[in-house]
Amino acid sequence: MDQRAKDLIKQGDHLFEKRTSLLQLWQEIADNFYPERADFTVVRNIGHEFADNLMTSYPIMARRDLGNSFAAMLRRDDWFSLRAEEESREDNSAKKWLEWASGVQRRAMYDRKSRFVRATKEGDHDFGTFGQCAISVELNRDADGLLYRCWHLRDVAWAEDAEGEVGEVHRKWKPSLRNLASIFGEKKMSAGAKEKLAKSPHSEINVRHVVIPAEHYEAPAGQRWNTPFVSIYLDVDNCHIIEEVGVYNKMYVIPRWQTVSGSQYAYSPATVAALPDARLIQAMTRVLLEAGEKATNPPMLAVQEAIRSDISIYAGGITWVDSDYDERLGEVLRPITQDKNGIPLGMEMQADTRNMIAEAFYLNKLTLPRGTGDMTATEVSQRVQEYIRQALPIFQPMEYEYNGGLCEATFDILMRAGAFGSPEDIPQSLRGQDVQFKFQSPLQDAVEREKGDRFLEAGQFLAQAAQMDPNALANFNASIALRDALDGIGVPARWISTEDQYGQRVAQMQQQQQMQQAAEQAATAAEIGEQAGKAGQALAAAEEQMQ
Known part of the structure; x- marks a missing residue:
């Protein structure tokens, strides 16, 4: 037995045992809101009836609507774009390259074989229900595309590093012996696994995948790790290291919604607030059903x-x-x-409990406030600010922790795989810059479109100021303001002229204006000369007549 394998298995067992009580909470939450995932502490057989212990499906539908809204609102159309860390260094060529790279990454992520939609669909509902999810991002076996997979939280445990980031990840996995051999080859398997493979290839084996910082994992004799992390596959049954390779990222994206000091695991503010009401509405529905049966069949x-x-x-x-x-x-x-007067009261209480569950799942905060009648720009801005304040607790963790983590891990993998071409093709202004992601969502749309509203509002102020003092227009740089407003409303970079092109066009326009003014002056002078000549001829004719 490999001592390093024993040490890793021991570390993983410690992390899994430490969060045993948390599985009880996740099981209770899943029983009420996500019965398809309610197998944290119980084993569900194929064909098991979901939600057979519930009286009403409203809590499940509330979770379903919240989980579906994440993709509908945060991953629609072109939902992300690349930006340099210092936007002041983005010239037009840099913006065009970043737009092109965004398209390359988007096509790679949404390739059918990548399973991005499937993984994020599962992850969205885990995130909304349990406050976190675990998605792996890596190249597929043929290294010609990406592969995304969402893993059951029951099988994943992690530890934080000194800065509070997820640094070490352990995942339980039970593949069949045949699949394990096809992935790693029989040569890397333990002797016991090889012997069992020949007799029963469809038997499952306990495997554990560990991603750990290289500084915390001892390299084999005569080797050293040149990467930040190490990926290790362990045969737990035979205490054998199947594979250990250096990797440049953690491979796992684990976004966390609401964290609590002292714990590496997060919580969902939606289910934490709605769990008492979910229990209450089940009991109320049972009582109302019994009362209704007694009323119709006393x-x-x-x-x-x-x-x-x-x-x-x-x-x-x-x-x-x-x-x-x-x-x-x-x-x-x-x-x-029997006294049936309590049934209407029970229905009212049930309706109130449903409203509380809907509010706990933010279902009343996912749409922009509706306007009434004609509204001024100030009223529109105030309504947008109100929407931002209400939606920020939902969108902010999703954008930076969830979507940001997925996009950054994907970009790093594609860059190292050469998907963006040669580094020499990167514009000079972007070299050495850290690339960041800008996300499109109702929240970001509301924030960015404020620039356009402010530009229009500034135009109204300038028009009034110009009536009082024409020199007031000198206080406003219309060119820079227009560029910011166009960028804020999402106008593509190829629609906008570069600063050099803008300067050249301004110079050409000024030259054309000067030439036009010179031509007008020459025509005016010729007309004056012609009129002077005609006047001289008339004067000479008048003198002849007088003589």
């Missing part, structure tokens, strides 16, 4: 000695009564009187 009060058959309370049923019974002693069979 319990009966019967005299035992006088009933000769079973009580038939179904439609068309007949109950046989002893003819000797004296009705003056009371009816043989009569419904129990």
Whole structure:
């Protein structure tokens, strides 16, 4: 047995055991909001009926709507674009290259074989329900495309580094022996796994994937790690290292929604707030169902000695009564009187609980506030600011932790794989710059479009100021303001002239204006000369007549 493999397995066991109690919470949350994922502490067989313990599906639908809204609002159309760290150094050639690189990355991410949509779909619902998800980003086996996969949180544990970032990741994996051999080859498998492969190739084996900083993992004798991280695949059953290679990134993107000091695991503010209401609405629905059944099919009060058959309370049923019974002693069979006034109150309480669950899942904050009638630019800006304040807790972690992590990991992989061509093709102004991602979302659209609103509002102010003082226009740089406004509303860089082209066109326009003015002056002078000549001829003719 390899001692390094034993040490890694021991470290992973410690991380998994430390968060055992957290699995209980995740199981309870999944039972109420995400029954498809409710297998943290129980084993679900194929064909198991989901949500058989629930009375109403409203909490599940609230989680579904929130999870679906992430992709609909944050990954629609061209939802990301590349930007240099110092935007002041972005000339037009740099912007064009960044737009081209954004298109290359977008096509690679949305290739059918990459499974990006599938992985993020699963990750969105994990993120909305449990406050985090685990998605791996890597090249596929043929190294001709990307591969995204979302892993069950039950099988992933991680530790933070000294700066609070996810630094070490351990993932449990149970592939079949045949798949393990096809991925790594039989030569890298342990002797026990090889022996079992020959007898039962479809048997599963316990494997663990570990990504750890290179400084925390000892290299084999005579080697050293030249990469920031190391990827290790372990055969846990036989305590054997299958593969260990250096990697330049963590391979796993683990976005976290709301963190709490002292824990590397996050929480979902939606399910934390809605869990009591979810339990309450299940109990309320059960009580209302029972009350409704009793109202339509009330319990009966019967005299035992006088009933000769079973009580038939179904439609068309007949109950046989002893003819000797004296009705003056009371009816043989009569419904129990019930007070049904509580049912409407229960319905109102149920509706209020649904509103609370919808508010906990931010379903009332995912759309822009609707305007009423004609609104001024100031009123529109105030409504946009209100929307930003309400939507910021949802979009900010998703953009920077989730989408930003995926895009940065993808860009790093594609850059090292040569997907963006030769480094010599990168414009000079971008070399040595750190590339950042700018995301398109309703929040970013609202923030960026404020530049256009401010440009129009500034135009109104300048028009009023020019009436009082024409020299006031000198306080405004219309060219720079227009460029910022066009960039804010998302106008492509190829639509906008570069600064050099702008200077050349301004010079040409000024030259044309000067030539036109010179021509107009020459025409005016010729006209004056012609008129002077005609005046001289008329004067000479008048003198001749006088003589």
